[in-house]
Amino acid sequence: MDATYDGDLVRADRRAREQFYDARGYGRPDDGGVALDPVEAAHLLFRGDLDAVVDRRAGGGDRLDFRSFLASTAVSEVEFFVYKDLRDRGFYLSPTRESRVADTTGDFAVYPRGKGPWDDTTAYRVRAVSERAAIAAREMQSLAAVDGDGTGVLAVVDEESEVTYLEVDSPTITGSTHHSLPAIEGDLLADRVLVWDPPVELHERAFYGQQLDQEGDAVQLSLVEAAYLASQGKLTVDDGRSGGEATVVERGRDVEGERFDRRLRVYSALRTAGVVPKTGFKFGADFRTYADVADVDHLGHSELLVRVLPTDHAFAPRDLALDVRLAHGVRKRMVFALTGANEGIDWLSASRLTP
Amino acid sequence: MDATYDGDLVRADRRAREQFYDARGYGRPDDGGVALDPVEAAHLLFRGDLDAVVDRRAGGGDRLDFRSFLASTAVSEVEFFVYKDLRDRGFYLSPTRESRVADTTGDFAVYPRGKGPWDDTTAYRVRAVSERAAIAAREMQSLAAVDGDGTGVLAVVDEESEVTYLEVDSPTITGSTHHSLPAIEGDLLADRVLVWDPPVELHERAFYGQQLDQEGDAVQLSLVEAAYLASQGKLTVDDGRSGGEATVVERGRDVEGERFDRRLRVYSALRTAGVVPKTGFKFGADFRTYADVADVDHLGHSELLVRVLPTDHAFAPRDLALDVRLAHGVRKRMVFALTGANEGIDWLSASRLTP
Numbered sequence: 001m002d003a004t005y006d007g008d009l010v011r012a013d014r015r016a017r018e019q020f021y022d023a024r025g026y027g028r029p030d031d032g033g034v035a036l037d038p039v040e041a042a043h044l045l046f047r048g049d050l051d052a053v054v055d056r057r058a059g060g061g062d063r064l065d066f067r068s069f070l071a072s073t074a075v076s077e078v079e080f081f082v083y084k085d086l087r088d089r090g091f092y093l094s095p096t097r098e099s100r101v102a103d104t105t106g107d108f109a110v111y112p113r114g115k116g117p118w119d120d121t122t123a124y125r126v127r128a129v130s131e132r133a134a135i136a137a138r139e140m141q142s143l144a145a146v147d148g149d150g151t152g153v154l155a156v157v158d159e160e161s162e163v164t165y166l167e168v169d170s171p172t173i174t175g176s177t178h179h180s181l182p183a184i185e186g187d188l189l190a191d192r193v194l195v196w197d198p199p200v201e202l203h204e205r206a207f208y209g210q211q212l213d214q215e216g217d218a219v220q221l222s223l224v225e226a227a228y229l230a231s232q233g234k235l236t237v238d239d240g241r242s243g244g245e246a247t248v249v250e251r252g253r254d255v256e257g258e259r260f261d262r263r264l265r266v267y268s269a270l271r272t273a274g275v276v277p278k279t280g281f282k283f284g285a286d287f288r289t290y291a292d293v294a295d296v297d298h299l300g301h302s303e304l305l306v307r308v309l310p311t312d313h314a315f316a317p318r319d320l321a322l323d324v325r326l327a328h329g330v331r332k333r334m335v336f337a338l339t340g341a342n343e344g345i346d347w348l349s350a351s352r353l354t355p
Numbered sequence: 356m357d358a359t360y361d362g363d364l365v366r367a368d369r370r371a372r373e374q375f376y377d378a379r380g381y382g383r384p385d386d387g388g389v390a391l392d393p394v395e396a397a398h399l400l401f402r403g404d405l406d407a408v409v410d411r412r413a414g415g416g417d418r419l420d421f422r423s424f425l426a427s428t429a430v431s432e433v434e435f436f437v438y439k440d441l442r443d444r445g446f447y448l449s450p451t452r453e454s455r456v457a458d459t460t461g462d463f464a465v466y467p468r469g470k471g472p473w474d475d476t477t478a479y480r481v482r483a484v485s486e487r488a489a490i491a492a493r494e495m496q497s498l499a500a501v502d503g504d505g506t507g508v509l510a511v512v513d514e515e516s517e518v519t520y521l522e523v524d525s526p527t528i529t530g531s532t533h534h535s536l537p538a539i540e541g542d543l544l545a546d547r548v549l550v551w552d553p554p555v556e557l558h559e560r561a562f563y564g565q566q567l568d569q570e571g572d573a574v575q576l577s578l579v580e581a582a583y584l585a586s587q588g589k590l591t592v593d594d595g596r597s598g599g600e601a602t603v604v605e606r607g608r609d610v611e612g613e614r615f616d617r618r619l620r621v622y623s624a625l626r627t628a629g630v631v632p633k634t635g636f637k638f639g640a641d642f643r644t645y646a647d648v649a650d651v652d653h654l655g656h657s658e659l660l661v662r663v664l665p666t667d668h669a670f671a672p673r674d675l676a677l678d679v680r681l682a683h684g685v686r687k688r689m690v691f692a693l694t695g696a697n698e699g700i701d702w703l704s705a706s707r708l709t710p
Contacts, residue, residue: 325638
């Protein structure tokens with residue numbers, strides 16, 4: 001069976017519509033026949049269901065087989081590999097992108113198994129990208145944002161043509177850790193604050209800082225912990241003169257630059273949400289978090305790994321794969337905290353998915 | 356017991372030498388007494404073995420206790436936390452850095468447990484750094500390079516004052532995978548090469564590419580695999596006209612920039628060493644490698660994760676922690692391939708260490 005390509009869609013007759021659309025969810029009905037997206041036509045050529053696509057572009061009439069259609073500019077490899085992989089997994093899916101010019105990205109509506117374009121439900125909204133693409137944070141957010149219209153999924157095609165699926169979501173961060181503290185004093189060192197006479201609640205209940213020694217009573221706070229406590233009016237520091245939040249923040253900027261402000265904003269939001277952020281250094285992240293801390297001697301498993309990023313960040317798929325793989329391996333959820341020039345924080349999570 | 360600080364070393368008398376150097380490996384003998392590095396004096400103050408250090412700088416005479424000595428410019432927090440942690444683990448160690456000005460890095464010779472500065476063996480050469488420091492690749496190489504003088508170790512102090520140890524080494528890369536191949540032809544697509552009629556050795560023995568389909572006979576090669584095969588005279592490609600290595604490399608640069616050249620150089624070196632590199636995308640690396648491939652149906656575990664970096668790369672400790680943690684979790688060794696403007700590659704490995 002043949003079909004014709006006009007530079008936008010691939011069209012075939014009524015028999016093709018019955019065989020491809022009605023029976024197996026390819027394309028959409030069009031003037032009695034069927035209109036196929038080039039990637040759908042490529043898959044039908046690959047399966048041998050179509051023999052050739054006649055290329056009518058520029059008044060031509062070349063008969064393209066799968067090999068020459070895939071090598072042409074009509075279809076993107078990235079889309080083809082994702083389309084094929086999802087079909088292999090037993091899904092029907094439809095391209096939803098606005099432009100049909102072959103590109104390194106493509107969007108698909110993937111229907112629940114057993115459902116198709118005739119039904120009204122979507123299991124996944126998939127964005128297909130090459131591992132070489134950079135994905136703007138905004139793009140990730142829009143993928144995460146649609147409610148009740150399927151899970152947002154990033155499908156990354158690596159250089160060996162394998163597809164990795166990442167579920168993208170907007171998590172709600174909540175916890176139950178709220179402790180009241182008395183006012184405390186500390187020494188501001190180069191990159192931390194030492195509290196020599198801490199109240200027991202500071203570390204053992206509210207889980208601020210680390211003890212200097214096993215038996216010791218001094219507690220060392222990170223600068224971000226200290227800046228937060230100072231902002232709450234709970235800490236004053238001494239580095240020769242007495243100071244508060246501004247003194248600690250200034251030191252933070254000295255050692256870490258403007259990243260300190262963004263990390264402090266995220267730290268504060270987490271504490272406000274009742275969640276305890278501790279360093280995520282061993283996991284290569286900014287923070288790991290504990291939602292419900294009553295007592296450090298009975299600390300549960302930390303649930304989230306948080307990476308602080310500017311809102312204009314562009315994700316490299318390989319970096320995403322690294323973060324998500326690591327988080328999965330340590331049974332935590334990978335969360336990105338996007339902070340801009342304003343006060344808001346947008347939370348974005350990414351996790352492994354096997355459709 | 357008191358000691359005096361002259362801006363360089365902390366000096367104490369004969370009794371201190373017996374008690375600190377002879378019995379517990381602090382400092383070194385000096386004119387009948389003992390000369391202590393400030394970090395050693397800080398530890399003795401912390402333990403209560405010294406009562407105070409009299410600060411003789413600028414003709415002064417302040418008596419500094421542990422708290423004020425640590426807050427002074429005499430001693431670096433980063434060094435103190437590493438020194439203390441290694442002492443807590445039962446090691447004797449000596450600062451070996453040239454300058455004693457408090458800094459965010461410090462070097463230590465760590466003796467085997469039960470040994471000390473009066474013996475002639477070193478277990479670890481430790482470089483202590485803050486998590487905020489950037490470590491030049493050259494610095495990592497010099498840490499790895501010394502033979503027979505203890506293991507090179509990077510000790511990173513994170514913002515919560517915990518110490519993470521990374522063993523740094525110069526690995527030798529060898530494998531036994533050598534297969535001869537006939538000449539093959541492929542279609543050059545946007546970001547891969549499709550070989551429609553591949554010899555069975557290509558994928559199933561030498562482990563190039565992936566099969567397009569489970570049962571299919573077409574093999575898709577990544578551009579870096581294709582460029583290597585073309586450089587060996589084994590592959591010609593067709594993208595409208597016939598081409599070889601130059602055509603594939605040009606396409607590689609189009610999609611990946613100059614990184615493609617560096618990755619190709621590393622890929623070639625690995626293949627030459629008898630090792631099969633495959634994509635490391637799922638692990639966030641450039642390659643994972645298999646040392647001994649006879650048959651893809653009996654593939655062992657991949658041993659290395661390889662990240663390709665320029666020789667002038669500066670490692671952020673947090674990125675190192677991420678790579679090393681991930682590699683450990685998947686039972687692989689993290690290897691960095693440093694490639695410069697010349698043809699050489701320097702191999703550097705990093706792994707978790709518990710001293």
